[in-house]
Amino acid sequence: MVTLERSPALVERPEYVRPVEQALGDVEISRQLSWPERVFRIDAVRQVSLLILLAAIWQIYAAAVSNPLVIPTFRDTIDALWQGIVDGPILLRAWTSLKLLAIGYAAGIAVATILTLAAISTRLGTDLLSLLTAMFNPLPAIALLPLALLWFGLGEKSLIFVLIHAVLWPLALNAYSGFLGVSTTLRLAGRSFGLKGPRYAFKLLIPAAFPTILTGLKIGWAFAWRTLIAAELVFGVSSGAGGLGWFIYENRNQLEIASVFAGLLTVIVIGLLVESVIFRSIERITVRRWGMQQ
Amino acid sequence: MTPATVSKLPTPLLSVRGITLQYKTDRSLVTAVQRASFDVHGEDRFVLLGPSGCGKSTLLKSIAGFLPPVEGEIVLDGAPVAAPGPDRIMVFQEFDQLLPWKTVRENIVFPLVENRVPRRVAVEKADSLLARVGLTKFADAYPHTLSGGMKQRVAIARAMALEPKVLLMDEPFAALDALTRRQMQDELLRLWDEVGFTLLFVTHSIEEAIIVGSRILLLSPHPGRVRAELNVPANLQQGGGEAQSALGRRIHGMLFGEDLGEEFGGDRSWRRVHGHA
Numbered sequence: 198m199v200t201l202e203r204s205p206a207l208v209e210r211p212e213y214v215r216p217v218e219q220a221l222g223d224v225e226i227s228r229q230l231s232w233p234e235r236v237f238r239i240d241a242v243r244q245v246s247l248l249i250l251l252a253a254i255w256q257i258y259a260a261a262v263s264n265p266l267v268i269p270t271f272r273d274t275i276d277a278l279w280q281g282i283v284d285g286p287i288l289l290r291a292w293t294s295l296k297l298l299a300i301g302y303a304a305g306i307a308v309a310t311i312l313t314l315a316a317i318s319t320r321l322g323t324d325l326l327s328l329l330t331a332m333f334n335p336l337p338a339i340a341l342l343p344l345a346l347l348w349f350g351l352g353e354k355s356l357i358f359v360l361i362h363a364v365l366w367p368l369a370l371n372a373y374s375g376f377l378g379v380s381t382t383l384r385l386a387g388r389s390f391g392l393k394g395p396r397y398a399f400k401l402l403i404p405a406a407f408p409t410i411l412t413g414l415k416i417g418w419a420f421a422w423r424t425l426i427a428a429e430l431v432f433g434v435s436s437g438a439g440g441l442g443w444f445i446y447e448n449r450n451q452l453e454i455a456s457v458f459a460g461l462l463t464v465i466v467i468g469l470l471v472e473s474v475i476f477r478s479i480e481r482i483t484v485r486r487w488g489m490q491q
Numbered sequence: 492m493t494p495a496t497v498s499k500l501p502t503p504l505l506s507v508r509g510i511t512l513q514y515k516t517d518r519s520l521v522t523a524v525q526r527a528s529f530d531v532h533g534e535d536r537f538v539l540l541g542p543s544g545c546g547k548s549t550l551l552k553s554i555a556g557f558l559p560p561v562e563g564e565i566v567l568d569g570a571p572v573a574a575p576g577p578d579r580i581m582v583f584q585e586f587d588q589l590l591p592w593k594t595v596r597e598n599i600v601f602p603l604v605e606n607r608v609p610r611r612v613a614v615e616k617a618d619s620l621l622a623r624v625g626l627t628k629f630a631d632a633y634p635h636t637l638s639g640g641m642k643q644r645v646a647i648a649r650a651m652a653l654e655p656k657v658l659l660m661d662e663p664f665a666a667l668d669a670l671t672r673r674q675m676q677d678e679l680l681r682l683w684d685e686v687g688f689t690l691l692f693v694t695h696s697i698e699e700a701i702i703v704g705s706r707i708l709l710l711s712p713h714p715g716r717v718r719a720e721l722n723v724p725a726n727l728q729q730g731g732g733e734a735q736s737a738l739g740r741r742i743h744g745m746l747f748g749e750d751l752g753e754e755f756g757g758d759r760s761w762r763r764v765h766g767h768a
Contacts, residue, residue, distance in 0.1 A: 382585040389555060389575040390602035390653075400605070404592045487591045488635025 244473070269455040277455035278462055285456075286444065291463055294440030297353060298425050301360025305417060308361060309368040314398060316369075317376050330370045338363035338424040342431060356428055363424040364417035371413025375406030408484045415476055419468070426464055502569075503530035504689055505554070505657055510563035512549050512715075523549040524715040526563065529708050531657065536683060536690045538704030540697065542746060546715025547693045551661050554691065555581045568656055577606050580650040581659040584666055586642045589634040589649075596621065596630040599649045606653065613652075620648040623682065640671040647679070657689045664699070676702050697742050701735055709745055719745055 229235075236242055252271050259270040269277070281287035312329070315322030338359050345355040379402055387401035403410065429442025439447070441464055448456035484490040512524040523546035531537045539547040552558045554565055556575035565572040567579065582588070589598050596617050603613035621627050624644040634642055643663055650658055664672040676699065683690060694700050700707050701723055709718040723738065 380585070380587050382583045382588045383590070385552075385555075385557060385575075385581065386583070386588045386590075388557070389577065389579065389581055390605055391575070391577050392605060396605070400601075401590075404590070407592070483592070487633055489591050 241473075266452065266454055269458055273455045274458040274462060277453070278459035281444075281456060281459050281463075287441075287459065287463055290439060290441050290444040290460075291467065294425060294429065294442070295467070297356055297440065298360065298421055300353075301357045301425070302364055302418065302421055304357060305361045305364025305421065306368065306414075309365050309372060309413075309417075312365070312369050313372045313376065316373050317398070317402065326369060326373055330366050333362065334366040334370060336362075338420065339427045339431070342428050346432065351432060355432075356425065359424055359428055360421050363420040367416040367420060368410075368413040371416065372406065372410045375409030375413075376402050378409065379405040408489050411476070411479065411484060415472070418471060418476075422464075422468055422471075500530070501532065504533045504535075504568060505531040505691070506566040507531075507550075507554070508563050508566065510550075510553065510560035510565060512546060512553050512558060513561050514549070514558065522714040524553075527710075527715065527717050528563075529717060529720060531689065531691060533689055534683075534687050536692065536703060536705040538700040538707045539691070539693045539710060540700040540704075540707050540742070540746075541695065541710030541715065541718075542712050543695060544712040544715075545710035546712075547695075547710055548661055550710075550715065551581070551659050551691065551693050554657075555579050555659055577602065577653045578656045579659055580653050580655040581661060582643070582646045582650050582663045584662040586639050586666065588646050589642055591634055594631050594633055595626060595637070595645050598634065598645060599652050602649065603652055616652050617648075620652050621645075623685075624648045624678070638671075639667050640675060643667065643675060644678070647682070651682070651686065651688065655688075657691055660690065660692045662693055662695070665694070665696075672699075679703065697739050697746075700742070701738055707742070709742065711746075 230238075256271040259268045259273075262268055265273060278287065312322075312326055316326035317323075341362055342355065342359050345358045349355040349358060383401065383405055387397055392401055425440065426442040426445075429440040430446050431442075441460055445457050445460035445464075448454075448460060480490065507527060507529050509526045509528050510524065511522065511526055513520055513522050515521070527546075527550060529537075539550060541547050549558065553560055554567075554572065556572050556579065559573070572579070589595075590601065593601055596614065599617035599620060600610065600613045603616065604610055608616075618627070618630065621630050624647065626641060626644055626648070629637060629641065634645065637645070647663070664675050667675060679690075680703070682688075690703075692700075692703050694703070704723050705725070707721045707723060709721065710716065711718045721738075721742070724734065
């Protein structure tokens with residue numbers, strides 16, 4: 198409501214109005230990209246080409262070293278892998294490892310859920326979670342194995358205990374920070390709809406914090422997988438069926454170095470598949486579709 | 492307002508009786524609102540207007556049930572307000588009030604289903620409200636693909652779907668650009684005309700208060716106290732800009748002038764200060 202007293206000397210200019218079509222002219226509005234451009238935009242294509250490049254470097258280097266006891270060539274490793282899959286125990290070993298991993302991972306998620314729900318609902322729970330994560334998150338899960346063996350004996354129980362430890366802390370930490378990051382507006386909206394208690398947690402907080410929860414799940418999975426392989430290497434076979442770690446250990450003792458590499462390759466391939474197939478799909482149908490992650 | 496005039500009126504839908512609101516920060520206790528009283532009647536478009544710091548948003552939060560008053564009480568339709576509930580739905584200023592993991596339609600269906608409305612009925616209701624706010628084409632889109640104005644339309648549709656006794660709006664258009672804001676104000680008035688809900692609307696814009704409101708409560712800041720309650724004549728806009736700007740100047744004077752409440756026009760010093768002719 199300010200009245201301007203200064204009136205500048207206006208320069209007289211004609212007005213004009215243009216029809217809309219004229220504005221476009223012959224500017225290129227949209228164009229399809231050329232096929233190499235399009236192909237190279239596919240994530241999988243770029244990643245597979247990198248993999249092929251790495252394999253080629255390996256093959257050339259190993260052939261130059263020419264000492265199969267130190268580093269077998271890529272070809273020999275693939276042969277050993279093929280043999281291991283067709284006649285040998287690789288698939289069985291991988292299955293044993295994955296089964297155990299699934300149990301440990303699920304149990305870890307369950308415990309993390311309980312702990313995080315306690316942390317968001319009570320102040321004592323918050324303190325408990327932050328204290329426990331500060332204490333146990335830096336502790337390598339594998340360091341608990343000797344103790345676990347003492348408590349639960351040589352067997353799956355010890356491994357599951359260690360796996361829970363590997364999954365629990367990174368997941369609980371991420372989930373909790375995710376809950377803290379849920380915007381006040383969204384919280385208030387949920388509460389005014391009448392959401393309370395578990396319904397509020399499961400229908401509002403968890404989906405709203407899902408991007409960080411997913412990060413926690415990914416970190417937890419990687420921790421669990423490496424911990425499991427390491428644990429199998431340390432104490433090997435139990436109840437007749439060893440996992441991939443045991444496969445690697447066994448073959449090293451027999452100086453089947455190509456098979457050791459095949460075992461390592463299997464560990465890596467499973468890791469890649471879980472990351473790029475399972476987690477990527479979850480991301481695509483959740484956080485990316487919802488626009489919560491670019 | 493004197494008690495004598497109050498007694499002649501019908502029972503108000505929402506009655507705020509001498510409430511004081513305080514909140515604690517890490518360092519201190521802040522009194523946001525001091526002994527505020529006012530009544531809102533059915534189908535009012537009641538506007539809380541005041542400069543920042545007058546506690547109008549805090550007041551709205553308290554009516555929504557998020558902040559219990561330390562003194563006084565809030566009575567809605569005969570029952571005291573104790574907790575948040577679907578009879579008082581709030582539309583916020585922020586665009587992130589929609590659930591990003593649900594489509595536009597599901598955002599409206601979700602609170603209905605949570606409040607025991609059968610799903611089929613909820614979907615029908617959502618679709619008819621989306622048609623009302625002109626978003627039928629976007630029913631299956633996710634909120635992040637919508638513009639700010641469209642998100643606010645969805646939030647309004649969602650709030651109306653729950654048929655709250657009073658619709659609370661906390662500067663819902665403040666984050667929009669001026670053109671969209673103008674359009675949204677008109678749409679809100681049109682919706683009110685068609686449906687006839689009770690609206691409690693917070694704003695810091697005098698212009699918006701006059702456009703949206705049928706009655707305006709003026710609050711003064713630090714702490715928030717009731718300064719005045721004014722009527723906005725119906726169809727003021729059609730009566731030409733003059734009546735509108737006269738009311739605007741009167742409110743402006745009350746908010747920024749020194750003690751001009753009763754004898755507005757007596758002391759004109761504020762006009763010079765604020766550049767009025």
